[in-house]
Amino acid sequence: MLQIKNLTKIYDGGVKALDNVSFDVPDGQFLAVIGLSGSGKSTLLRCINRLIEPTDGQILWNGEDITKATPEEMRRIRRKIGMVFQHFNLVHRSKVITNVLAGRLGYTNPAWGLVNRFPKSDIEKAIKQLERVGIADKANHRADELSGGQQQRVGIARALMQDPEMILADEPVASLDPVLAHSIMKHLEDINDSDGVTVLCSLHFLDLVHRYADRVVALNQGQLVFEGLPKEIDDKKFKDIYGRDAERVG
Amino acid sequence: MNNQKASPWKSIKLGLSVLFGLIVFAYGFQITKVNLEELRSETRQESLVRVTRALANPDLFEYEREEAVINQPFYTPCPENATVPTSDESGAYIVVTPACANPGEIVTVEGFNFAPYSIGPVRFVPGSDITNIVTLGRENAETDGNGHFVLEMEIPDRPSDDVQYIRATIRTNVGSPHLTKTAYDTWEKIVETVFLALLATVFGTLFAVPLSFIAARNLMKPVRSPLTSLSFSLLGWPIGMAVGIFIVRLVSQFIAPFTSNLLVNILLVLIVPALLSVVIRWALPEEDTTIPTSGLRATRFIVLVIATLIGFVWMYQFSALLMNSGNLIAPKLGVFTFLGYFLVQIGDIFQVSIPVVGALAAGSVAGNFFGKLGQNISEKLNSGTVKIINLVSSATAGATVFGLIGWLVEWLYQLGRPEYTQTGPIVIGALLGLLLALTTKPKDTLPTGLVIYYVTRTILNTLRSVEALVMAIVFVIAVGIGPFAGVMALGLHTIVSLAKLYSEQVESIQAGPLEAITATGANRLQTIIYAVVPQIVPPYISYTMYRWDINVRMSTIIGFVGGGGIGFLLQQNINLLNYRAASAQMIAIAIVVSLMDYISSVMREKVV
Ligand SMILES: Nc1ncnc2c1ncn2[C@@H]1O[C@H](COP(=O)(O)OP(=O)(O)OP(=O)(O)O)[C@@H](O)[C@H]1O
Ligand SMILES: [Mg+2]
Numbered sequence: 001m002l003q004i005k006n007l008t009k010i011y012d013g014g015v016k017a018l019d020n021v022s023f024d025v026p027d028g029q030f031l032a033v034i035g036l037s038g039s040g041k042s043t044l045l046r047c048i049n050r051l052i053e054p055t056d057g058q059i060l061w062n063g064e065d066i067t068k069a070t071p072e073e074m075r076r077i078r079r080k081i082g083m084v085f086q087h088f089n090l091v092h093r094s095k096v097i098t099n100v101l102a103g104r105l106g107y108t109n110p111a112w113g114l115v116n117r118f119p120k121s122d123i124e125k126a127i128k129q130l131e132r133v134g135i136a137d138k139a140n141h142r143a144d145e146l147s148g149g150q151q152q153r154v155g156i157a158r159a160l161m162q163d164p165e166m167i168l169a170d171e172p173v174a175s176l177d178p179v180l181a182h183s184i185m186k187h188l189e190d191i192n193d194s195d196g197v198t199v200l201c202s203l204h205f206l207d208l209v210h211r212y213a214d215r216v217v218a219l220n221q222g223q224l225v226f227e228g229l230p231k232e233i234d235d236k237k238f239k240d241i242y243g244r245d246a247e248r249v250g
Numbered sequence: 251m252n253n254q255k256a257s258p259w260k261s262i263k264l265g266l267s268v269l270f271g272l273i274v275f276a277y278g279f280q281i282t283k284v285n286l287e288e289l290r291s292e293t294r295q296e297s298l299v300r301v302t303r304a305l306a307n308p309d310l311f312e313y314e315r316e317e318a319v320i321n322q323p324f325y326t327p328c329p330e331n332a333t334v335p336t337s338d339e340s341g342a343y344i345v346v347t348p349a350c351a352n353p354g355e356i357v358t359v360e361g362f363n364f365a366p367y368s369i370g371p372v373r374f375v376p377g378s379d380i381t382n383i384v385t386l387g388r389e390n391a392e393t394d395g396n397g398h399f400v401l402e403m404e405i406p407d408r409p410s411d412d413v414q415y416i417r418a419t420i421r422t423n424v425g426s427p428h429l430t431k432t433a434y435d436t437w438e439k440i441v442e443t444v445f446l447a448l449l450a451t452v453f454g455t456l457f458a459v460p461l462s463f464i465a466a467r468n469l470m471k472p473v474r475s476p477l478t479s480l481s482f483s484l485l486g487w488p489i490g491m492a493v494g495i496f497i498v499r500l501v502s503q504f505i506a507p508f509t510s511n512l513l514v515n516i517l518l519v520l521i522v523p524a525l526l527s528v529v530i531r532w533a534l535p536e537e538d539t540t541i542p543t544s545g546l547r548a549t550r551f552i553v554l555v556i557a558t559l560i561g562f563v564w565m566y567q568f569s570a571l572l573m574n575s576g577n578l579i580a581p582k583l584g585v586f587t588f589l590g591y592f593l594v595q596i597g598d599i600f601q602v603s604i605p606v607v608g609a610l611a612a613g614s615v616a617g618n619f620f621g622k623l624g625q626n627i628s629e630k631l632n633s634g635t636v637k638i639i640n641l642v643s644s645a646t647a648g649a650t651v652f653g654l655i656g657w658l659v660e661w662l663y664q665l666g667r668p669e670y671t672q673t674g675p676i677v678i679g680a681l682l683g684l685l686l687a688l689t690t691k692p693k694d695t696l697p698t699g700l701v702i703y704y705v706t707r708t709i710l711n712t713l714r715s716v717e718a719l720v721m722a723i724v725f726v727i728a729v730g731i732g733p734f735a736g737v738m739a740l741g742l743h744t745i746v747s748l749a750k751l752y753s754e755q756v757e758s759i760q761a762g763p764l765e766a767i768t769a770t771g772a773n774r775l776q777t778i779i780y781a782v783v784p785q786i787v788p789p790y791i792s793y794t795m796y797r798w799d800i801n802v803r804m805s806t807i808i809g810f811v812g813g814g815g816i817g818f819l820l821q822q823n824i825n826l827l828n829y830r831a832a833s834a835q836m837i838a839i840a841i842v843v844s845l846m847d848y849i850s851s852v853m854r855e856k857v858v
Contacts, residue, residue: 079771089762106771119536
């Protein structure tokens, strides 16, 4: 169970990206985070694994306060939280397999990193994850030789390497075409369904939300403006989330 | 364009500024002693011609020479009763017409049967001693295809009743040309030059790479630590380093009796790593899926400490092995003796650096450990307690750091004034520490990374503005004339300039992968290895090649100030007016520099 309590983030320049946000996510839920560009979706997701330091508030995960964790505790927490990014964030010049293995870094001893060494079991595991997302044949290609959809699969394989209990996906399909978008979303759905991994996924398209999400939270200028089931988003709620002048498309 | 209104004031300003410019220019001319008359003067032009000719004729090849020396008896003035000598026409000979003459008269000297196309002087030998090497007058003879020459010479004012001589010394080149001593010296020095540049580049790169990470803003900015952790870590470093040096001393004393035997060396050097690898595999498991208990952690730590001690034993044995085997084989290697001495030297350097390694290792372990302790204290205890701990630890840390700086100053300058180098700094450090602890909220994090970044950047920028040649002068004073001073100077300059260039590359990497790797739970070291390093390898290689190119250029002139390499020879020859040798060295420099330029550009093209 993930509990967000009165989370506030004020950036150095004074921008209030999150304003007293509170909500809970039960284990195994597929939660969509929606909102306009600049509403604070990325900030929210990054606060959860403290890529961004929250200014105020608490994030409790299975009772442990993530905001108070020491660096060492943070390493242990982060390795259980996989993350998938809009721009994939692969290391371009490294091989696909190395990118996937990097998901294991929270477990491996840093001393062995100096000699670029992973246990055999991890390498087998990496191949298995690549098979699961259907690109095992690309294992020895350089990451930047892959298409966008393939790169995002590598991103998912990397997150899977962490044996995650939760996945944070920040607009995972925003730079992909609709067909690819569905295939990537299906992978996330499968991970959510068969492995019981909690998924927090920010999305721009409501049809994807309706199709994949169990529950939705919506942000507007850093404030939580909606929390509920996808089908509860009626025209009025829609205007609350996206503003008076917004038109529904798709 | 010229649509401004005419104004007398503007014109006056223009006139004044032109005048000012002229004055500056004239002053410049005067202090740089620009004087075209110098160029036009007769002596200057003559020496210019001489130098140019010498430069065009580098001292690289020479022939074995054969000399034909013919002395023709000659009377001046003509004798009254003695007979005029004639020439012996069996071999090479010269005929003087007239056969005798008064001083000051011109005679024709004709040579026959000499080697064809050869040259040499024809001179007057005063006195009756045929072996006299003191001669007067000199004309240059040049034989034709038949070994014949004709020239005219003036008889010097040396009248005598005795016979005197006219001597022709005709020199012929025999065999094929071979290299001169200058050529050999030049070759030797140019090799030294290239290696000087290579060593400086390698050492410079080794140090510049880690430096470039702490001189990169994007990597250092997120590094923040609470005051407790910072001051604990600052205390941990010196304690750890002192302990490290102490332990390494103990190990070296313990191991000293066992280092002289080569067999023991070989045995230990081979066995210890096998043992260590087993131990380290256990103490540093590749992966921890569950959190180890504190008991297990403590055991692992103790095992690692013991492994480190054994590691030091191995290092001492290894250096002893290098030195012993080097000494053993050096006399037996003939031409390759230098390989043996190389081993000895490497072993020596290795041995000297063991205490440094020990101090750094123990310092970083203790610094890290204390830092983590401080971190935990700051996160887990309540604010009031943390504040008190901060006041104490920060004051102690400040006192320690300033005290150490004072000790360094005392050691360097030997002031003998403890109030300036001991009590003073300690009190000031403690007060500053207190002040810092008072002004920061107990659990706030401080931008440690940024402070380190700014300090590093400032040091780098200051050092970078010092010319490598100036550094060479300093090092020549410090370690004496020779290539070692040159390597140190070029190496230092390489470190600071490469660190700057490298760190700019680090700052321009994509942030995405960094973020993604951090999110997996990787620590800073792992993040750098897996997210930063792959992105910077190509520019690093290309900058290193570029720097090697620069170092080759620099090392050719660093000898001018005594830094070794070919510049030393070049400068000597210029000072001795030995322009033909200097020319050989200049040609060598030109060839090496353009070759390096070519190689480095080809290699840069390949990697980027
Ligand atoms: N590093 C930063 N420093 C200062 N302000 C920032 C920073 N990152 C984001 N912001 C601001 O915080 C607000 C929320 O940004 P955030 O990236 O969380 O929005 P988002 O909902 O993810 O938008 P998008 O859909 O475009 O990705 C925006 O106003 C943005 O300008
Ligand atoms: Mg975003």
